[in-house]
Amino acid sequence: MPAACSVAVDVGKAVKAGQVQAEMDPIDLDQLAMAGGSALARVSSIAAAEAQRRDALVRLKLTDSSARRYVELGGHRYTKRR
Numbered sequence: 348m349p350a351a352c353s354v355a356v357d358v359g360k361a362v363k364a365g366q367v368q369a370e371m372d373p374i375d376l377d378q379l380a381m382a383g384g385s386a387l388a389r390v391s392s393i394a395a396a397e398a399q400r401r402d403a404l405v406r407l408k409l410t411d412s413s414a415r416r417y418v419e420l421g422g423h424r425y426t427k428r429r
Contacts, residue, residue: 352370353369355368355369
């Protein structure tokens with residue numbers, strides 16, 4: 348955000364139309380746009396990593412459930428022996 352670098356009037360004083368009241372430091376819009384793009388890329392990366400983490404947890408639960416089921420079925424001899 349730009350900041351005021353000088354103020355030409357006092358608080359509460361009357362001003363005339365067109366009178367300079369303050370000057371601001373210029374900002375580089377390209378730098379702001381690049382910073383915003385970088386932040387968006389980081390958020391996207393974090394969202395993708397979180398989706399991968401959730402997918403891995405679901406796969407782990409499925410694998411664990413399947414393993415327990417095969418053990419249970421093997422105890423009843425419902426599965427083929429090799």
